[in-house]
Each structure stands twice: as structure tokens, then as C-alpha cells.
Amino acid sequence: MSQEEKIKEELLKKFNYLEGSVNIIRPRRMSIEVSLDNFMPVFAYLAKELELTHLCTITGLDEQERLGFIYHLTGESRVMVNLKTSVAKANPLIKTVTSYFPGAEIYERELEDLFGAKVEGLPQGNRYPLTDDWPVDQFPLRKDWKPALDTEQGVDKNA
Amino acid sequence: MLGELFYIFIFPGFVFLINFAWIAEFIDRKIYARLQNRVGPPWFQPVADFIKLLSKEDIVPAASNPKMFKIAPLFALASAITAFFYIPLWKADALFSFNGDVIVVLYLLTLPTLAFFIGGWYSTSLYSRIGSVRSLMQLFAYEVPLFMGILSSALLADTWSLREIAVFYTSHPYVWMFNLLGFAIALVSLLGKLEKVPFDIPEAETEVVAGGFTEYSGRMLAFLRMTLDVEMIVGSALLALVFFPFGLNLHPVIGFLIFIIKILFIISLISLLRTVVARLRMDQMINFCWKYLVPLALLQLLFNLTMKGMFFR
Amino acid sequence: MHNSKDFKIPIGPQHPALKEPEGFSVALKGEKILGVDIRLGYNHRGIEKAAEERTYIQDIYLIERVCGICSHSHSTCFIQAVEEIAGLAVPRRALYIRTIIGELERIHSHLLWLGVAGHEIGFDTLLMYSWRDREVVMDILASITGNRVNYGMNTIGGVRRDISPEQSQEILIALDILEERTKYYIEVATQESTIIKRLSGVGILSREDVLRLDAVGPTARASGVKRDVRADDPYAAYGELEFKVITDERCDVYGRTVVRVKELMESYKIIRQALKNLPDGPIAIKAPRKIPAGEALSRYEAPRGEDVHYVRANGTEKPDRVKVRAPTLANIQAVKHMLRDRYLADMPIVIAAIDPCFSCTDRLIALKEQESATGKIISWPALHAYSLEWYKKQGIDFTALNKKLSAKGLTG
Numbered sequence: 001m002s003q004e005e006k007i008k009e010e011l012l013k014k015f016n017y018l019e020g021s022v023n024i025i026r027p028r029r030m031s032i033e034v035s036l037d038n039f040m041p042v043f044a045y046l047a048k049e050l051e052l053t054h055l056c057t058i059t060g061l062d063e064q065e066r067l068g069f070i071y072h073l074t075g076e077s078r079v080m081v082n083l084k085t086s087v088a089k090a091n092p093l094i095k096t097v098t099s100y101f102p103g104a105e106i107y108e109r110e111l112e113d114l115f116g117a118k119v120e121g122l123p124q125g126n127r128y129p130l131t132d133d134w135p136v137d138q139f140p141l142r143k144d145w146k147p148a149l150d151t152e153q154g155v156d157k158n159a
Numbered sequence: 160m161l162g163e164l165f166y167i168f169i170f171p172g173f174v175f176l177i178n179f180a181w182i183a184e185f186i187d188r189k190i191y192a193r194l195q196n197r198v199g200p201p202w203f204q205p206v207a208d209f210i211k212l213l214s215k216e217d218i219v220p221a222a223s224n225p226k227m228f229k230i231a232p233l234f235a236l237a238s239a240i241t242a243f244f245y246i247p248l249w250k251a252d253a254l255f256s257f258n259g260d261v262i263v264v265l266y267l268l269t270l271p272t273l274a275f276f277i278g279g280w281y282s283t284s285l286y287s288r289i290g291s292v293r294s295l296m297q298l299f300a301y302e303v304p305l306f307m308g309i310l311s312s313a314l315l316a317d318t319w320s321l322r323e324i325a326v327f328y329t330s331h332p333y334v335w336m337f338n339l340l341g342f343a344i345a346l347v348s349l350l351g352k353l354e355k356v357p358f359d360i361p362e363a364e365t366e367v368v369a370g371g372f373t374e375y376s377g378r379m380l381a382f383l384r385m386t387l388d389v390e391m392i393v394g395s396a397l398l399a400l401v402f403f404p405f406g407l408n409l410h411p412v413i414g415f416l417i418f419i420i421k422i423l424f425i426i427s428l429i430s431l432l433r434t435v436v437a438r439l440r441m442d443q444m445i446n447f448c449w450k451y452l453v454p455l456a457l458l459q460l461l462f463n464l465t466m467k468g469m470f471f472r
Numbered sequence: 473m474h475n476s477k478d479f480k481i482p483i484g485p486q487h488p489a490l491k492e493p494e495g496f497s498v499a500l501k502g503e504k505i506l507g508v509d510i511r512l513g514y515n516h517r518g519i520e521k522a523a524e525e526r527t528y529i530q531d532i533y534l535i536e537r538v539c540g541i542c543s544h545s546h547s548t549c550f551i552q553a554v555e556e557i558a559g560l561a562v563p564r565r566a567l568y569i570r571t572i573i574g575e576l577e578r579i580h581s582h583l584l585w586l587g588v589a590g591h592e593i594g595f596d597t598l599l600m601y602s603w604r605d606r607e608v609v610m611d612i613l614a615s616i617t618g619n620r621v622n623y624g625m626n627t628i629g630g631v632r633r634d635i636s637p638e639q640s641q642e643i644l645i646a647l648d649i650l651e652e653r654t655k656y657y658i659e660v661a662t663q664e665s666t667i668i669k670r671l672s673g674v675g676i677l678s679r680e681d682v683l684r685l686d687a688v689g690p691t692a693r694a695s696g697v698k699r700d701v702r703a704d705d706p707y708a709a710y711g712e713l714e715f716k717v718i719t720d721e722r723c724d725v726y727g728r729t730v731v732r733v734k735e736l737m738e739s740y741k742i743i744r745q746a747l748k749n750l751p752d753g754p755i756a757i758k759a760p761r762k763i764p765a766g767e768a769l770s771r772y773e774a775p776r777g778e779d780v781h782y783v784r785a786n787g788t789e790k791p792d793r794v795k796v797r798a799p800t801l802a803n804i805q806a807v808k809h810m811l812r813d814r815y816l817a818d819m820p821i822v823i824a825a826i827d828p829c830f831s832c833t834d835r836l837i838a839l840k841e842q843e844s845a846t847g848k849i850i851s852w853p854a855l856h857a858y859s860l861e862w863y864k865k866q867g868i869d870f871t872a873l874n875k876k877l878s879a880k881g882l883t884g
Contacts, residue, residue, distance in 0.1 A: 026556075028705055029769065053683050054683075054686055054699070055686055056686075056771070056778065056780045056797065056802075057780050057782075057795070057797035057801075057802075059782045059793070059795040060795075061784065061793055062793075070782065072769060072780065072782070074704075074705075078704045078705060080705065080769060080771070082769060101684070101686055102684055102685055102805065103684070103685040103686035103687075103802065103805045103806075104686070105805065106512075106801060106804065106805060107797075107801075114520075126509070126510070126511045126512075127513070128512050128513055129512055129513035129516045130513060130516065131513065140518070140521055141520060141521060145521075147518070147521070194597065195596065195597050195600035195601070196600055196601065196604050197600055285479065285481045285482070286481070289481065289500075289503075289816070293503075356594050356595075356596075357594070357666055359594060360817070363594060363817065364488040364489075365488055365489035365591065365592045365594070365820035366489065366816055366817055366819060366820055367816075368487065368488055434597050435597065435664075436595070436664075436666045437590070437593045437594055437595030437598075437664070437666040437667050437670050438593055438594025438595065438666075438670070439666060439669065439670065440669075440670065440815055440817040440818070441503055441815070441817060442503075442815070443669055443670075
């Protein structure tokens with residue numbers, strides 16, 4: 001049995017509500033979709049029990065009404081698991097994973113700055129990557145955000 | 160009187176010294192560049208740098224103590240030049256001489272470091288402060304081996320006067336070879352005094368920008384750089400006299416040529432050393448000076464005392 | 473401020489130790505570092521957002537400019553994801569050429585790093601030597617791709633330029649020169665005592681810390697963690713080539729140096745194999761303009777570590793989302809940890825030891841000058857006028873001079 005199938009089987013054994021949402025895309029690539037309520041136990045199980053010890057990054061997604069988050073986990077088994085969850089845009093509150101991966105701090109800050117996610121339990125710190133005087137209600141990677149164009153006087157012809 | 164003034168201001172005093180300092184800086188930079196596979200600067204680069212700096216604006220930081228800030232570079236340059244007048248160059252005689260002048264010269268060479276500290280400290284910039292504290296810390300590391308190295312040679316000659324050291328070694332040729340270990344120690348310590356790699360800790364640009372010199376600009380920076388160049392010449396001249404005291408009783412022209420060769424030899428050694436090593440850390444430098452240089456200097460002193468007891472009573 | 477016992481010293485955003493703007497605020501006690509506060513984001517350019525508004529072909533060139541040094545890494549990583557979504561079977565020859573360029577890039581990046589590391593510890597001779605030798609590989613890259621950086625080799629479905637037999641001869645000759653030089657550097661690094669003194673025991677990052685802080689690339693491998701995407705998740709031609717993953721147990725900056733220098737030797741081996749086994753055939757296949765909906769995650773071992781790109785396509789000719797995670801971002805957390813309780817003198821080399829590339833790390837955000845929370849935009853003429861006004865207040869008036877010059881027809 002391949003590593004991917006083993007992970008799938010163990011996951012389904014432990015969490016029966018994952019039935020149908022665990023996919024093996026290709027060798028070494030898996031995707032799992034999980035609701036926000038069930039996210040933390042699944043994440044903890046993957047990180048601790050299945051020894052996916054390396055959190056590559058967290059991708060933020062804008063899906064109209066919801067914000068999606070993909071946690072890219074991998075480990076010794078060399079299988080990359082994309083754990084996806086999502087949250088309503090109206091109240092984008094997610095929990096921090098820094099207790100499992102302290103290195104995730106910077107990825108979560110990025111989600112806060114660029115998508116306007118609220119990460120619960122993230123320690124105080126500098127913003128990343130936006131400037132300190134960036135308006136708090138502007139989230140550049142949301143689809144409805146457009147860079148303001150220089151319409152006032154047009155492009156300077158001498159420049 | 161007029162002769163003395165000529166000596167002080169023209170030759171081999173101020174004008175000669177400054178020009179020689181420029182040439183020395185050029186040679187140092189050129190050798191350094193060639194050893195690193197670079198083309199290196201043209202011969203007039205040090206002069207051009209100096210003139211350019213003179214024409215730049217002098218910026219005095221608002222938070223600094225302007226008096227101390229401005230006085231430090233001049234003080235440093237003046238003391239480095241003064242030291243030069245006590246050193247016999249190509250004959251066994253100097254402009255000024257008295258018993259104990261070797262100590263005076265060594266302390267005159269310490270004064271620029273103190274001036275760098277004062278200038279850096281009163282700039283009140285963070286980098287300057289760290290840099291100036293570092294240069295003072297470094298002083299305590301290299302000063303002792305430098306003194307011991309140079310005094311070991313004086314000890315053999317049984318005098319504290321540079322002129323008499325010259326006279327002694329002229330009448331006892333080849334005795335200077337006893338002091339080669341002392342020369343190596345003094346040369347390494349001199350690198351610390353000149354703040355060159357591996358001891359350029361006070362002005363390590365990747366850590367403290369330019370250390371005590373960070374806030375300096377224009378004329379004052381020109382004087383500070385000039386001080387380092389002059390210090391290099393004076394230090395090398397002192398080392399040349401104390402450790403290579405030959406050719407001092409020859410015809411002045413030949414003596415002068417030998418003097419130039421000796422200085423250039425020491426400068427090339429300095430360039431070579433700073434090409435082949437990396438910068439040490441402060442704690443490593445202090446360790447190195449006290450653990451290796453000082454015991455070696457003591458060994459040289461012991462050797463010279465024995466020699467003196469056996470042959471030069 | 474009048475005692476030096478405990479104060480904060482800014483290293484950056486502009487500082488001689490940093491080649492790119494990043495802010496480190498270091499709390500010092502004497503020479504000792506009590507803590508470091510890192511502020512990133514000065515190089516934020518809005519590339520992820522910009523990528524959503526351009527076509528895939530345009531994006532290749534945009535993504536290539538995420539970083540100057542590992543440009544091929546980013547563009548390969550991006551197109552790998554796109555090709556996976558589109559289900560394109562890239563010709564093997566193209567994969568081999570990508571591998572060769574990728575390894576040449578690694579050589580050029582590691583030699584660059586070696587020089588920078590030398591400079592940070594005040595050993596400028598090493599900088600001059602290794603950068604001179606780096607010219608050899610830069611010339612090779614220029615002759616194959618036409619560019620010294622930002623090679624523009626990749627296209628969706630293959631590569632844009634072939635490697636001719638003469639060029640592969642050229643590469644082999646260059647490799648011989650480089651190999652000989654690298655052996656010399658290994659000798660220097662293992663024998664020169666001031667280098668060993670300055671590098672060993674500095675910036676300790678234990679195996680546990682690597683796993684905890686998610687460090688990648690040579691930083692992780694120097695702590696004995698066998699983490700190399702080329703072996704873990706083979707892409708391009710790496711699955712068919714034989715090479716060793718270099719690790720080291722020293723866990724310090726010296727270990728990172730050794731890993732990088734030894735990796736150079738592995739790179740030469742990989743390129744030789746790839747050139748020998750270079751398959752025949754086309755170098756590219758035709759790719760559709762519109763990529764079908766789907767998503768893919770692509771990993772690539774850049775010279776600095778694992779580079780991760782996530783691409784989501786929505787069936788149009790523009791991507792729906794492009795996420796870039798450059799290796800430095802994964803390593804920056806480790807720097808904080810490595811600097812604790814070290815000396816200020818170690819700071820530059822510890823930062824340099826992860827081979828930071830801050831322009832990779834920061835991406836996004838388009839042009840919008842913020843003057844207040846409402847976001848007022850200053851146009852170029854307004855800014856120009858403002859600067860003239862500002863200088864007038866300082867007592868420097870350019871108006872008369874400007875008139876004089878324009879009378880002579882010297883300005884626009």
C-alpha cells in the first residue's frame with residue numbers, strides 16, 4: 001500500500017466525517033477538505049500522529065463569500081497534504097497553528113495583512129508584509145480590492 | 160632655527176610625511192587590490208580622495224558635542240606627526256632626542272586611538288559609540304604586546320632613547336637579528352593600532368557601519384584618514400628603526416633609499432596580512448593578544464635579558 | 473543614552489551589512505545581543521496581485537522577477553504548477569535543459585553567497601576571488617540563455633532555447649575550471665584558521681529547532697535534516713539523475729558553508745550527467761492559452777531552499793490565485809532564534825548564512841502612495857513641485873537655475 005493510501009486510511013479510521021473529502025491527486029499529492037469546526041483536531045492529528053513535520057506555507061484564497069485557507073503539510077513520508085478549510089468573510093476568525101509550528105507565525109501574519117483574516121492566539125508583533133501606516137480595512141489580495149490608479153492628473157508625460 | 164623649521168615643516172617633516180603617507184596608502188591599496196585580482200586605484204587616488212573630502216560639506220551632528228567632535232581629528236593628526244620627529248630615519252640622529260623618548264613615541268602613537276574614541280563617543284550615534292568603545296577595548300589588547308616587543312629591542316641596547324638604540328645597533332651589526340620574534344609581535348600589534356584586517360573590529364562596516372568615523376564627513380574625515388596613513392608611516396618607521404637598524408651610518412642618499420625600502424617592506428607585509436585573513440571578533444582578538452602575543456613577547460624579553468647578561472655587559 | 477549597557481541599535485532598513493532593505497532592531501548589552509526584532513516588507517511589490525491580472529505567459533516573466541538570483545527557480549516552480557493543471561506532458565529534453573539551467577543557477581548563487589559571507593566576516597579576498605570565478609558560470613548562462621540574470625528560458629510546455637552540442641562543450645570546459653576552483657575553496661574553508669574561528673559555533677540551530685521553525689535548504693541540511701525537494705519530490709529530470717543530498721551535523725554557520733561548497737561539487741556532477749544523457753526531441757510542446765480550472769502545488773529546490781508555488785486556475789487565460797513562498801521567508805524565523813545571546817559581530821554572518829533574499833520574501837501590493845488613512849495619491853508632477861518647495865524652504869532654490877537651463881534648452 002502506498003504512503004498516500006495509508007494516510008487516507010488512517011485519517012478515515014479516525015475521523016469518519018472526512019469520508020469523501022480526502023483525495024489523492026497524484027503520487028505525493030493529497031488534498032483534504034475540512035470544515036472550520038473540525039479543522040484543529042485533523043490538523044493536530046496530521047502534524048503529530050502522521051508525522052507531517054514540515055508546514056510549507058499557508059495559502060489564502062478569496063472565494064467570493066468565504067475565505068479559504070490551505071495548509072501545505074509534508075514530512076518524512078514525502079507526501080504533500082493540502083489541508084483546506086474555509087471561513088465566512090463576514091467573520092474571518094481562524095485559530096493559530098503556531099503551537100504546532102512556531103515558524104507559521106509569519107504566514108499567519110501574511111493572511112492577516114493581505115486577506116483580513118483574524119488569527120486567534122497569534123502573539124503581538126510587527127506587521128508583515130504591509131507598511132505600518134497601511135489602512136486597517138484594506139486587504140489587497142481580496143478580489144474586490146483594486147489598486148487605485150493615478151487618475152487625478154494622468155501619467156506624467158515628462159517622467 | 161631655520162634649519163629646524165625646514166626639518167619640521169618640509170623635509171622630512173610635515174610635507175614629506177604627508178606625501179609619503181599618500182604614497183604608502185596607494186601602495187597598500189594597490190598591493191591589496193592586486194592580491195585580490197583587482198586592478199586597484201591609480202597612483203593619485205589617495206590625493207584625489209583627500210581633495211574631494213576637503214571640498215565636501217562638514218556635517219556636525221546636532222546631538223554631538225561640537226567642540227570635542229571637531230577637535231578630535233586634529234588632535235589625532237598632530238600627535239601622530241609629532242611622534243615622527245623623535246624617530247631617527249636614515250642616520251643615527253633625530254630632530255629631538257632625550258633619554259626616554261621611545262616611551263614618548265609609543266604614547267604619542269596611542270593618542271590618536273584615544274582621539275578616535277573621543278570623537279566617536281561625542282558623535283553620540285549608536286554605531287559611533289559601539290565603534291569607539293571597541294577601539295578602546297582593542298587598545299588594551301594590542302598595546303601591551305606592542306610595547307613589550309619594541310622595548311625588548313631597547314632593552315638589549317640598554318637605553319630608552321631611540322637615538323642611542325640606533326647608535327648601539329650601528330656599532331653592533333647583526334645583533335638586530337635577535338629581535339625578529341619581537342618584530343613579528345610588534346607588526347601584528349601594529350595591525351591592531353592601524354585598525355586593519357584582522358583587527359578592523361572598531362570600523363567593521365558590516366556591523367557598525369564605520370564605527371567611530373560614522374558621523375564624520377568632509378574635512379574632518381579627511382584628517383582622520385590622513386591620521387591613519389601617517390600612523391602607518393610612523394609606526395613602520397618606528398618598527399624599521401627598532402628592528403632593522405642597519406644602513407644608518409652610510410651616505411645619506413643611500414641611507415634614505417634603504418629607509419624607504421624598509422618602510423615599503425613593512426607596508427607590503429601589512430597588506431599581505433590583511434589579504435589572507437578574515438576579521439576576528441572582539442573576544443577572539445583579546446584572547447589572541449593575551450594568550451599568544453604576550454607570552455611570545457615575554458619569551459623575547461627573557462631571551463634578550465639572557466643575551467644582554469652574556470654578551471653586552 | 474549616555475551609557476552603552478543596554479540600547480537598541482538599528483541594523484537596516486539601510487545598512488552596509490544588508491544588500492536589500494530589511495529592518496532588524498537589535499537590543500544590545502555591551503557586545504551581546506539580547507533580542508532581535510525583525511521587520512520585513514520593505515520590498516513588497518505586489519507581484520501576487522499583479523499575477524492575477526495578467527495572462528499565464530505574462531506571468532512567467534513577472535514571476536521570474538520575484539528574485540534576481542533565483543529567477544529560474546521561481547519561473548520553473550510556477551510553470552510546473554501550470555503544466556500540472558493543464559495536464560501537459562513536457563518533452564524530456566526540456567526537462568533536462570531546465571535542470572541544467574537550474575543547477576547552473578545554483579552554482580552562481582552559491583558562489584555569490586560564498587563571496588558575501590567572506591565580506592561579512594571582513595575577508596574581502598574571498599569575495600573578490602569567488603565573484604571572479606562566478607563570472608565563468610555567468611558567461612555560460614549568458615551564452616545559453618542570452619541573459620546573465622532573469623534567463624527567460626521557461627515557457628509553458630517546455631523551454632525557449634535549445635542547448636547545442638558546441639554549447640554543451642563550452643559548459644563542460646567551464647565546469648572543469650569551476651571544479652578546480654571549488655576544490656581550492658574547500659581547502660581554504662577547511663584550513664584557514666580565522667575563517668573557522670569566525671564561523672564555527674556561531675548561529676547554532678539544532679535539528680529540533682529546524683523541525684520546529686520549518687527551516688529549509690542548506691540551513692536545514694547543515695543541521696542534519698535531510699530536506700531537499702530534488703530528492704523528496706523529484707521534478708524536472710532529477711528523478712533520473714544520481715546525486716547526493718549533502719548534510720552536515722555541525723548545526724552552525726560553518727556547517728552551512730561546508731554544505732554549500734560541497735553542493736557545488738554535486739551540481740557539477742548533475743550537470744555532467746544531464747549533458748551526457750541529454751535526450752533528443754523537441755524542446756517544447758504547444759500549450760493552450762486558456763488553462764482549465766484546477767489547482768496545483770509545485771515545489772522546487774532553489775539555491776536557498778524549498779520554493780513553493782500554489783496556482784489556481786479558473787478556465788480563463790489568467791490565473792485565479794498565485795501564491796509564492798520563497799525560501800527566505802521560511803528561514804527568517806530561524807534567524808531570530810540563532811541570534812539570541814550571540815555577539816553583535818556575529819549578526820551579519822548569521823543573517824547572511826541563510827542566504828537571505830528579501831526581495832523574494834516580500835512580494836505584492838501595487839502603486840498607492842499613502843499619505844493618510846484615506847490614501848491620498850501623489851502624482852509625479854505634484855511630488856516634483858513638492859520637492860522643489862521643500863528645498864526652497866531649506867534655502868536652496870532651483871527655480872532660477874531651472875529657467876536658465878531651459879532657456880539653453882537643456883531640460884525637457
